[in-house]
Amino acid sequence: MAIKRFHLAGLVVTAIFFGLIVAACAPAVPPVDDSLVKPYTDELDRQQQIAQTVALNYPELKTAVVDPASGEVLRSEVFGVYLARPSDLSQGDSKCQGKDCYRVDVYNYATNTTISIIVNVKERKVVQFVALESVQPEVPPYLAERAIEIASTSPEVIEALGFDPYQVDPLYYNVKTSLKNTACEISGHLCVAPTYVIEDRGLWAIVDLTDDRLVGVRWTDMGESTGGYVTQQTLTYEEITANYCEKMNSVEMDSWKFDYILTSSDGVNLTNVRYQGKPVLSNVKLVDWHINYSHRDKFGYSDSIGCPLFSSATVLASGAPEIESIQKDGQEVGFSFTQDFQNASWPKTCMYRYQQRFEFFNDGSFRVLAINIGQACGTLGTYRPNLRIQFPTDTAYTFSNWNGSSWKPWEVESWQLESDQFTSRGAQFRIMSADGTGYDIAPGNGQPPDDRKNDNAFVYVTRYHPGEGDTDLWTLGECCNTDFRQGPEQFIGDMPEPILESPLVLWYVPQLVIDVTPGSEYCWADTKVEQGMYVPVTWPCYAGPYFIPIQP
Numbered sequence: 001m002a003i004k005r006f007h008l009a010g011l012v013v014t015a016i017f018f019g020l021i022v023a024a025c026a027p028a029v030p031p032v033d034d035s036l037v038k039p040y041t042d043e044l045d046r047q048q049q050i051a052q053t054v055a056l057n058y059p060e061l062k063t064a065v066v067d068p069a070s071g072e073v074l075r076s077e078v079f080g081v082y083l084a085r086p087s088d089l090s091q092g093d094s095k096c097q098g099k100d101c102y103r104v105d106v107y108n109y110a111t112n113t114t115i116s117i118i119v120n121v122k123e124r125k126v127v128q129f130v131a132l133e134s135v136q137p138e139v140p141p142y143l144a145e146r147a148i149e150i151a152s153t154s155p156e157v158i159e160a161l162g163f164d165p166y167q168v169d170p171l172y173y174n175v176k177t178s179l180k181n182t183a184c185e186i187s188g189h190l191c192v193a194p195t196y197v198i199e200d201r202g203l204w205a206i207v208d209l210t211d212d213r214l215v216g217v218r219w220t221d222m223g224e225s226t227g228g229y230v231t232q233q234t235l236t237y238e239e240i241t242a243n244y245c246e247k248m249n250s251v252e253m254d255s256w257k258f259d260y261i262l263t264s265s266d267g268v269n270l271t272n273v274r275y276q277g278k279p280v281l282s283n284v285k286l287v288d289w290h291i292n293y294s295h296r297d298k299f300g301y302s303d304s305i306g307c308p309l310f311s312s313a314t315v316l317a318s319g320a321p322e323i324e325s326i327q328k329d330g331q332e333v334g335f336s337f338t339q340d341f342q343n344a345s346w347p348k349t350c351m352y353r354y355q356q357r358f359e360f361f362n363d364g365s366f367r368v369l370a371i372n373i374g375q376a377c378g379t380l381g382t383y384r385p386n387l388r389i390q391f392p393t394d395t396a397y398t399f400s401n402w403n404g405s406s407w408k409p410w411e412v413e414s415w416q417l418e419s420d421q422f423t424s425r426g427a428q429f430r431i432m433s434a435d436g437t438g439y440d441i442a443p444g445n446g447q448p449p450d451d452r453k454n455d456n457a458f459v460y461v462t463r464y465h466p467g468e469g470d471t472d473l474w475t476l477g478e479c480c481n482t483d484f485r486q487g488p489e490q491f492i493g494d495m496p497e498p499i500l501e502s503p504l505v506l507w508y509v510p511q512l513v514i515d516v517t518p519g520s521e522y523c524w525a526d527t528k529v530e531q532g533m534y535v536p537v538t539w540p541c542y543a544g545p546y547f548i549p550i551q552p
Contacts, residue, residue, distance in 0.1 A: 034056065036073050036076065038076065039078050040079070065108055075108070076109065077109075079137045079138065080103075088103050102121055103119075114131070114132055114136060132473075134188060134478075135490075147174070171196075172192075178479050178480045179218075190210050191210075194207065200349070220293050248261050254334070258273040258274065266286065267339065269284070275366075285387075288473075288476055289354060292384070293378040294380070300381065300479045302475040303352060304474075305341040305356075321338065323337055332362075336360075338355055341353065346536075347374060347536045347538070349375055367547065368547075370387055371542050381513075382511055382513050384510065386507065387544060396433065398410075401429050402430070410461055413460075415460040415492065416459050417459075428442065431504065436550065441548075455544070460491075460507035460508075461507075468491050476490075522541050523541040524538075
């Protein structure tokens with residue numbers, strides 16, 4: 001027994017000795033510099049701690065959180081530390097192997113800027129740094145709890161409800177919002193809206209987390225709903241995350257081929273889209289949904305869609321993508337690729353459901369669609385989904401619009417509201433490469449499957465630059481602007497770049513108006529009883545551009 005004890009002790013000593021050698025050889029991590037940026041205070045594991053330390057010591061971050069004129073430190077803090085996915089990296093996952101990289105999100109309150117820093121924890125170095133103004137990250141749990149506390153203890157909320165707010169669990173306390181003529185809108189403050197649903201009405205308590213105070217309360221009519229829990233999740237969130245969020249997948253059907261992955265907050269992201277082996281798109285996704293419930297007061301939500309676990313999304317993927325044949329006159333003319341996102345209690349009041357749908361046709365045409373299936377938090381509202389469509393970055397394109405008689409090229413980055421000028425093929429825009437190939441682009445103006453409405457879309461064209469939306473984006477722009485200020489305009493800026501014969505990105509923001517008029521319902525959902533069970537009734541709204549190959 002003594003000998004065994006001796007050998008065991010020796011093994012322990014040896015293990016400790018070699019452990020010390022390994023520790024001594026590992027790259028040293030300097031102490032975290034918290035003098036400029038407040039670190040994330042909730043529990044972090046060892047890898048997250050390393051990522052945060054490396055990020056907060058990065059010189060470029062220190063420059064981004066200091067006023068250049070006065071040298072004063074600007075209020076900033078870490079909002080989250082996440083395991084990085086391929087969609088977080090501008091150049092895919094070539095800079096990160098396995099699970100070596102983490103994303104550190106820093107929010108600068110003073111400039112309303114979000115900074116994303118990708119850290120390779122194995123090499124202890126920053127591999128990507130992106131800072132975007134007028135962009136806000138997802139609200140961390142401790143700030144969401146603070147929003148509920150501010151709302152539930154505010155005299156205005158107590159008076160409006162007529163009882164103790166703590167008797168009701170609010171919805172959407174971590175979803176970003178805005179309110180006209182407050183700092184939320186004027187100064188770009190970080191605001192959320194805990195919403196108390198009382199029968200067929202909702203009380204919005206709009207909280208300014210930058211100033212740590214309530215800035216207003218508003219009631220909305222939800223509409224009558226028959227209620228009922230009608231959904232069933234066929235895949236567990238763990239399965240969806242493992243199979244579609246943590247790895248890239250591929251589809252090869254007919255003459256089409258593409259890769260896809262579910263992102264943290266930009267829905268399903270298609271990359272390397274090809275037709276008959278030729279590049280068509282390098283990146284296409286749905287960044288977020290803006291929902292405005294009042295043209296006068298401008299309040300609403302900014303909804304993101306994405307992975308069900310370890311995600312900043314508001315509305316989560318509810319299953320695997322689905323592929324279906326598209327038929328016309330009894331013939332197969334293409335196929336659709338659809339990803340569904342929905343709240344667990346949809347279609348109850350204030351429970352949203354969205355879809356991304358891509359239609360690929362045998363003739364080389366395709367359509368990118370954003371679909372809303374209700375139900376909203378009010379009967380008066382407008383949805384504005386933000387689609388980002390990136391063409392191959394190694395190809396020079398010219399973008400034009402149809403002026404009624406000819407194509408007029410856009411010389412610099414710009415935007416335009418969909419007009420009533422269409423070609424005989426229903427196109428209003430054209431994107432063409434130097435060899436004459438490309439696409440006529442038809443905005444939604446009555447095509448199937450939704451032949452009732454015009455998209456009335458804002459269309460933006462920007463010159464491609466890495467870090468301007470090709471990685472997973474946070475909520476872009478404000479939720480409730482009714483004009484062109486939907487987010488993409490920030491990539492145009494005050495000095496638009498030349499775009500003739502350039503790599504281009506198309507941003508497409510349609511405007512979908514809720515209608516609950518009996519017989520004319522649109523962007524709405526409800527339930528009815530059939531054979532003793534609640535079943536959903538839906539009136540979806542579809543929007544998105546159709547791309548038609550240019551004819552010789």
